[in-house]
Amino acid sequence: MIRLIAPAIALLLSLSCIAQEKQRQLITLNDGSRLSGIIVSDSLDILKVNILDNQTLSINKPDVLAIKPFENTVQTLSKTKGYFIHFTASVLAGENDLGNAYDMSFHLSNGYQLTNGLRLGIGSGIERLGIPVIPLYADIHYHPLNSRISPFVYLKSGYGLALLDNETQNNYYYEPITDSKGGFLFNTGVGIAMYTWQKAAVTVGIGYRFQKVTTFRRNDWWGGSSTTEYETTFQRIELQLGFVFR
Incomplete structure (x- = not known):
């Protein structure tokens, strides 16, 4: 898993270096x-x-x-144009076959804020929805107000890469998972951005998270075995806390 996560995070961090300015x-x-x-x-x-x-x-x-x-005394507002980095940590609440389910999600996105309120970017991260998932997505935000405290709507769409680990291979429904593949992801919601610092903001939001995952499980019996394909659709309510750096 680490070998897949590291390149995605390294790509996002390398893009963020482009936006850094020399010290004036x-x-x-x-x-x-x-x-x-x-x-x-x-x-x-x-x-x-x-x-x-x-x-x-x-x-x-x-x-x-x-x-x-040199200290820039100009306060960054929600529609101030420029490069951004947005880190979020979320709780994904829903249900599975065993009852209520609460999973964690960590995302890192970066892109560009336009003066018309649109913010465009790309992102990745790590989640656990029954099995570990690495999301790769396009990220769109819209801020209707140009102020230090602004509501926003957001939309993420892309593909979630499903991974395997020892726990899912051995314990998931008591049938060993031999392979997995990801699927379409969709995430939308509303929130508030609060620029409490000069070039940084705290964000809180609530949204809806959709993810498809396919797993292949081996069924063993006396004298042989077979593999069954299962397609699972995860639908979760997202409670999000984040930080924006400009």
């Missing part, structure tokens, strides 16, 4: 003027600062009063 500095001069930029060279007497993409400014170090990290 706020430079205050002796005359009170200030400028911001990226320090590209710091010698004994000269400080070279990249203030634009193709413009580098040389400053005499004796003229520099103070240097500190």
Whole structure:
């Protein structure tokens, strides 16, 4: 399982590195003027600062009063455009043949927020719906309000990869599972995003989760065995808590 999860997470983390910016500095001069930029060279007497993409400014170090990290005072709102990373942890509540079922789901998605309220991305994660499932999906959010606290609707659609582990191979309905395959996944719901920090938000939501999984179980009897194919449809209520980083 780990060998399948690791490439998916590594892909998402590598995409997130694209959005990272180099650290900008706020430079205050002796005359009170200030400028911001990226320090590209710091010698004994000269400080070279990249203030634009193709413009580098040389400053005499004796003229520099103070240097500190540049802080963007602009508050990120729900429709502020830009790259995002969204991590969610969910409880999936429903029923199975044994009664009530409560499963955990962890998702990580990333993409781009548009100024019209649409947020488009891709994601993956790990879930347990009777057997372990790795979801691969397209992720769409819509924020109707441009504010620090905004409701949203979300839709995820894609494919869930079904995996096997020792527990499902040996204990599931007392019949060994010899193989499994995933199926179509669908997830939709509503929530609220709260930008309590400058570039980060807490999200809470409630939704509906649908997943198809096919398993192949071996039936042993005196003198032989056979394999039976079972298609299972999981339908769950999702209670979600997440964090958005911009």
